[in-house]
Amino acid sequence: MTTDWDVIVIGAGPAGSVVARQLALGGRRVLLLDKKLFPRRKVCGACLNHAAVSLLEEIGLGDILHDSGAVELSGFHLRSGSRRLSLPLPSGRAVSRSVLDQQLVEAAIRAGVTFQDGVIATVGEANDDGRIVELKHATESIQAKPQPALPDCSPDSAAERRWSLAGDTSPRMFADDCLEAPEGRRRINGNRPSVALSGLSDSDAAETGGLRPRLNSFAASRLRTLTSAKVVLAADGLGNPSLCSVREIHDRTTRSARVGAGCEVTEFSAEYTPGVIHMAVGRGGYVGLVCVESGALNIAAAFDARLIRDSGGPARAASNVLSQAGFPAISTMAEAEWLGTPALTRSTTPVAVERLFVLGDASGYVEPFTGEGMGWALASAVALAPLANAACDDWQPALATTWSREHMRIVGRRQRACRMLAALLKSPTCVRCAMLLLPKVPNLLQPLVRGVSLSMPQSLTISLSDFGERGGVSPPV
Numbered sequence: 001m002t003t004d005w006d007v008i009v010i011g012a013g014p015a016g017s018v019v020a021r022q023l024a025l026g027g028r029r030v031l032l033l034d035k036k037l038f039p040r041r042k043v044c045g046a047c048l049n050h051a052a053v054s055l056l057e058e059i060g061l062g063d064i065l066h067d068s069g070a071v072e073l074s075g076f077h078l079r080s081g082s083r084r085l086s087l088p089l090p091s092g093r094a095v096s097r098s099v100l101d102q103q104l105v106e107a108a109i110r111a112g113v114t115f116q117d118g119v120i121a122t123v124g125e126a127n128d129d130g131r132i133v134e135l136k137h138a139t140e141s142i143q144a145k146p147q148p149a150l151p152d153c154s155p156d157s158a159a160e161r162r163w164s165l166a167g168d169t170s171p172r173m174f175a176d177d178c179l180e181a182p183e184g185r186r187r188i189n190g191n192r193p194s195v196a197l198s199g200l201s202d203s204d205a206a207e208t209g210g211l212r213p214r215l216n217s218f219a220a221s222r223l224r225t226l227t228s229a230k231v232v233l234a235a236d237g238l239g240n241p242s243l244c245s246v247r248e249i250h251d252r253t254t255r256s257a258r259v260g261a262g263c264e265v266t267e268f269s270a271e272y273t274p275g276v277i278h279m280a281v282g283r284g285g286y287v288g289l290v291c292v293e294s295g296a297l298n299i300a301a302a303f304d305a306r307l308i309r310d311s312g313g314p315a316r317a318a319s320n321v322l323s324q325a326g327f328p329a330i331s332t333m334a335e336a337e338w339l340g341t342p343a344l345t346r347s348t349t350p351v352a353v354e355r356l357f358v359l360g361d362a363s364g365y366v367e368p369f370t371g372e373g374m375g376w377a378l379a380s381a382v383a384l385a386p387l388a389n390a391a392c393d394d395w396q397p398a399l400a401t402t403w404s405r406e407h408m409r410i411v412g413r414r415q416r417a418c419r420m421l422a423a424l425l426k427s428p429t430c431v432r433c434a435m436l437l438l439p440k441v442p443n444l445l446q447p448l449v450r451g452v453s454l455s456m457p458q459s460l461t462i463s464l465s466d467f468g469e470r471g472g473v474s475p476p477v
């Protein structure tokens with residue numbers, strides 16, 4: 001069998017676009033797919049840390065940050081209860097994901113990648129020459145033409161659902177990704193957040209534009225289509241929905257993992273100064289706020305599912321956490337369109353099997369407090385490109401072992417530290433104790449500051465104030 005492509009990359013987030021571009025620059029025929037129509041929104045704190053910025057510059061994509069008007073970050077301001085802590089950041093940028101991800105896709109296209117959005121991909125069997133991938137139009141739910149079909153496990157059949165939360169008074173909140181496993185794939189879940197899901201969201205279709213003309217005939221034809229590549233890369237985000245029929249790969253959700261939620265608002269208090277990451281930690285979750293290139297305030301949160309339910313929706317959950325931490329209220333959150341995610345903390349094993357590699361959030365993720373996800377995704381993309389290239393020439397099982405090792409080196413160890421931090425964040429009392437201890441034992445800051453900026457600043461100025469005693473806001477550093 002000859003394959004249609006050298007490489008098919010599933011998912012056009014930072015991991016997918018960058019690995020696709022690297023391979024195309026090396027002369028490979030690359031197809032990059034995404035189920036959403038671009039530009040698309042994505043729940044994210046929108047902050048690129050020092051490592052992510054440096055990596056983009058190293059691979060010749062530094063201009064993207066300049067061209068997109070990404071906001072330079074200089075400070076991190078944390079509040080929990082009456083405690084406040086301000087840290088300087090040596091570097092970092094804030095840019096909305098709709099803008100960043102579209103720019104990365106366009107850079108990939110310029111390098112020779114073929115991009116198709118609005119297409120749900122499902123990975124199929126491997127054979128001697130390559131792997132099959134099934135493609136389906138993202139808005140088509142009826143199989144128009146029977147194929148030697150793979151199980152129906154695409155997000156529009158099982159996963160991409162509207163969150164109908166009991167008593168949710170916020171207008172809309174939509175799950176971004178796959179929550180349910182179809183028959184045939186073993187998903188190992190801890191306490192999956194018990195959020196009721198029903199119906200299919202049409203919100204994503206509304207958030208379209210820009211890249212539509214690149215959709216080609218197979219997408220427009222509304223048929224399931226099979227294609228193939230020598231190597232398939234799954235960069236399809238949390239829960240790796242495209243791997244639902246790959247029995248050798250397991251997705252494990254951590255017990256009581258939090259879920260993500262986010263929105264953007266244009267009217268908010270001047271206390272949310274540009275250039276500073278504002279972070280509120282409260283009971284049942286935390287909320288990060290940062291001004292992005294458009295001047296809007298990006299709001300991204302990790303919540304216990306129960307907090308969302310008990311508060312009556314993500315907007316109220318966020319309001320509760322902000323008010324517990326003494327941040328100004330944001331009334332416009334109630335009308336904003338909220339997007340949600342499945343359980344955040346999860347792991348994938350193994351991260352490579354025959355002619356298939358997994359990278360980015362699809363290969364496992366830990367709660368986003370330190371804002372490292374995009375850095376991990378970019379670093380994985382750059383590291384995987386040479387291995388995928390070698391696999392195109394001659395697939396060897398040793399390449400899977402090498403990727404498992406490399407993946408552990410790049411993100412595995414760091415994610416372990418983040419797991420400990422995530423456990424600490426479950427208790428606001430522990431967070432406040434840590435905030436008291438930090439000025440006395442600055443080494444405790446390592447996991448936090450390394451994450452946000454990936455390097456301890458030369459001289460660390462900590463401004464810690466007690467909100468109850470002093471009132472007012474400690475000046476951002």
Ligand SMILES: Cc1cc2nc3c(=O)[nH]c(=O)nc-3n(C[C@H](O)[C@H](O)[C@H](O)COP(=O)(O)OP(=O)(O)OC[C@H]3O[C@@H](n4cnc5c(N)ncnc54)[C@H](O)[C@@H]3O)c2cc1C
Pocket residue numbers: 010011012013014015016033034035036042043044045046047048049119120121122155235236237238241242260261262300301302341344359360361362368370371372373374375377
């Ligand atoms: C609340 C929150 C705050 C965060 N804050 C930050 C932060 O400040 N800084 C930071 O660096 N990271 C942050 N992150 C993490 C960051 O968003 C992710 O780590 C990052 O997006 C991972 O990139 P990726 O390319 O692996 O996946 P994604 O960006 O998730 O991209 C995956 C893509 O795959 C597509 N897809 C899924 N299934 C299919 C399919 N079957 N077929 C085709 N396409 C498919 C999706 O549409 C999506 O576009 C945060 C995350 C959350 C939840």
